[in-house]
Structure formats: structure tokens, C-alpha cells
């Protein structure tokens with residue numbers, strides 16, 4: 001098939017790579033020159049330094065004959081005459097603090113596309129094409145897309161909602177072995193096109209292939225994300241809080257008790273200072289906005305969002321309350337900048353709020369370190385004399401008064417040994433991911449005070 005992707009971000013690039021790997025001739029259009037050059041470089045390292053997703057570089061290099069990236073719209077226009085499906089992978093961020101989705105990226109891309117679609121096949125529009133919403137969009141987006149297409153005079157088309165369920169850090173492995181594919185359409189013709197697009201998964205016994213209507217598909221995505229987000233909020237704000245409130249109630253033991261119940265399940269049982277990333281927060285806000293717009297109660301959705309926000313505030317406030325820290329003039333190490341391990345994505349990363357907080361509190365110096373997200377973080381925080389980017393986590397923690405572990409990169413587990421053996425001072429450790437929980441008693445015995453999510457204050 002001939003497939004066009006509009007938007008080469010995490011979703012567009014990963015999903016297009018899998019499309020090419022499934023044998024489709026795939027063209028990816030984006031307005032970001034740098035991204036297009038790097039993703040189209042046919043060089044694994046260049047690709048992964050642009051978008052750090054395990055396996056993405058390999059997949060793009062392996063399928064280079066079937067996939068290309070462009071910023072040139074004439075290439076897009078040329079493809080429309082025999083294009084089978086067009087995947088819309090545009091950002092849908094929140095407008096300010098309203099919860100409402102900012103659809104301007106989507107709308108402007110759709111309007112540009114509609115003008116060209118109306119002229120395909122020399123104006124005859126003989127080629128049937130399906131426009132696929134892969135972005136996470138409002139539940140009634142199918143109607144809005146149709147309005148844009150109809151206003152431009154586009155004929156002979158279908159609209160499908162095919163939400164993306166990828167998990168950053170596992171996007172490629174997850175997309176090559178998806179647990180489910182959800183296709184929402186009104187017409188059988190559109191289901192048929194999508195069955196061909198997803199031929200390798202449609203008849204696979206390992207993948208649940210669900211055909212629903214476009215509103216159900218869009219709602220299902222928002223609700224799935226809310227469910228997961230709520231599970232995390234319960235873990236942080238109820239389970240973690242209980243473990244922080246009582247001595248000798250260890251988070252990991254409680255996790256074992258709860259997660260061995262099949263009804264509760266295993267996912268989401270990690271305590272953390274914050275659930276960041278590009279999706280959970282904005283999708284919960286969008287769900288809340290949409291529920292309120294139709295006159296429904298959104299209190300539970302709002303409380304989940306607030307519980308997550310509160311978690312980071314409470315974590316930082318413990319430094320003063322329990323560790324007796326006056327931040328002014330302190331040297332602080334922030335270890336981990338990505339919003340979670342295995343990605344270079346820093347969108348809604350807790351480290352952004354932490355660095356802002358530390359600067360507002362008047363610390364004298366901040367050392368930061370991350371194995372992959374340095375470049376992304378520098379968009380928000382360029383290096384200065386007082387904000388220094390280190391090349392190793394061990395260098396970051398040297399001479400620090402406070403060490404904040406903000407990302408769950410597995411390598412940070414090794415910090416305890418080095419700190420005990422090599423540091424002359426004994427900084428306050430603020431473990432926002434319980435990365436050192438296996439060594440808390442050793443660290444405390446060696447004189448390190450510890451504030452960890454899911455534990456009361458620990459000291460010798």
C-alpha cells in the first residue's frame with residue numbers, strides 16, 4: 001500500500017517505521033527540517049540521537065528502500081494520486097490551563113492536506129483515500145475532520161480513528177507486537193482498507209484487533225490513559241503516602257501483597273515523584289474538559305491530575321520539613337532529566353519543575369546529568385555558570401549538599417556504592433524513584449540522610 005504520515009514525532013516516526021517494515025511504501029512529511037534530515041539520514045546513530053527509541057534506527061535503516069522523510073509538500077502532493085491511507089500524527093497539547101486540546105497543529109495540517117486532496121487525480125478524485133487520526137484527539141474529532149474535508153470539496157474519502165497506544169521507550173518493540181489495535185470507522189470500506197494496512201496483525205492470534213466506531217476509538221484512548229494515570233496516582237498518593245506515614249511498612253512489600261491479586265494486576269506499582277510525559281496529564285485534562293463541556297462530573301479525573309501535581313510538591317517540601325534544608329546557597333545534583341528511563345523525552349519531566357524550584361529557592365549551583373536527554377533539556381535550560389551539565393552521574397553528585405534522583409535509569413542503582421566509598425561529605429539524598437531502596441540501610445549507616453518517596457525520613 002501507499003501510506004503517508006503527517007508528523008514525524010514519537011508517534012509518526014515509530015508508526016511509519018513499522019508501516020515500512022510491514023511492506024508499505026511510506027512517505028513521512030514534517031515541517032521540522034532538522035528532524036526530517038536526521039530521521040531520513042539512514043544512519044542508525046543519527047536517527048537515535050534525534051529520537052531515542054530502541055530499535056527505531058535499525059528499523060529505518062533496514063527498510064530504507066520503502067520509507068522516506070520530507071519537508072517538501074510537492075512530494076506529498078505527488079503521492080496523493082495513489083495514496084491509500086494518510087496518518088495524522090500531529091501534536092494535540094493543552095491550551096494553557098484549560099484542559100481543552102489545542103487543535104491548531106492538526107487543523108492547519110488537515111486544511112493544507114484537504115486543499116491538495118481535492119485536486120488529486122487531476123481534480124477527478126478517483127482514488128479512494130482514508131484519513132486516519134492517530135493523534136489523541138477529542139471524542140467528536142471525526143466530525144471536525146469531515147468538516148475540514150467537506151469545506152475544501154474533498155470527495156471519495158473515509159475517516160478513521162486509530163489511536164496510538166505506544167509506550168515511549170518500548171515504542172518499536174510494542175508496535176511490532178501490539179497487544180491491541182483499535183480501528184474506529186463508520187464504513188465497512190474503511191475497515192477493509194485498515195485491515196490491509198494492518199495485515200500482519202489483523203489475523204495474528206497475539207493481537208486483539210478491535211473494530212468500533214470512531215468516537216468509541218477516540219474515547220477508548222482517552223479513558224485507557226486516564227485509567228493508567230489514576231492507577232499511578234493511587235500508587236503515589238495513597239499507597240506511597242501510607243508507607244511514608246508508618247515505620248516498618250516497606251513499599252516493595254506492600255506492592256508484593258497487592259500485585260499478587262490478579263484483579264489488581266501488576267502494572268503501575270512503582271512509587272515516583274511524578275508521572276510526567278506528553279500524554280497522561282494532557283489527556284486527563286482533555287477528558288475533564290470534554291466531560292464538563294457535555295455537563296458531566298469530572299471530579300475524579302481532576303483529583304487524579306491534582307494528586308500527581310501534589311506528589312511533586314510534597315516530595316520537594318520534605319527537604320525543609322524533614323531534612324531541615326534551607327535551599328539558599330546550596331549545591332544540588334539533579335540526577336535524571338528524561339521523564340522516565342529509556343527515552344530522551346523531557347516533556348512534563350519532573351526535573352523541569354525541580355530545576356525551576358531550585359532556582360527560585362536561590363541554590364548556588366545545580367549539576368544535572370542524564371544519559372540521553374541532555375540535548376532536549378537544554379532547550380528549556382541552556383547551560384550557565386550555575387547550571388552545569390555533567391557527563392556522568394558520579395561527577396554530578398560530587399560536592400553536592402543535596403542529591404535528587406528524578407529518573408529511573410537502571411544505572412543510577414550503582415550510585416550508592418560510589419557515594420559511600422568516595423564522597424567526603426554526606427549529602428541529603430532525595431530519591432524520587434526508590435532507585436537506591438536496596439541500600440537505604442547501608443547509606444543511612446554510612447551517615448547519609450534519605451528522603452525517599454514511599455518511605456518515612458531515614459537517617460542513622
Ligand SMILES: NC(=O)c1ccc[n+]([C@@H]2O[C@H](COP(=O)([O-])OP(=O)(O)OC[C@H]3O[C@@H](n4cnc5c(N)ncnc54)[C@H](O)[C@@H]3O)[C@@H](O)[C@H]2O)c1
Pocket residue numbers: 006007008009010011012029030031032035089090091092105108109134135136137164165166167168278279
Ligand atoms: N508520545 C507518545 O507516547 C504518544 C502515545 C500515544 C499517542 N500520542 C499522541 O500522538 C500525537 C503526536 O504525539 P507525538 O508524541 O508524536 O508528538 P511530537 O511533538 O513528538 O510530534 C509531532 C510532530 O508533528 C510535527 N508537525 C507540527 N505541525 C505540523 C504540520 N503542520 N505538518 C507536518 N508536521 C507537523 C512536529 O514538527 C512534530 O515533529 C499527540 O496527539 C499525542 O497525544 C503520543
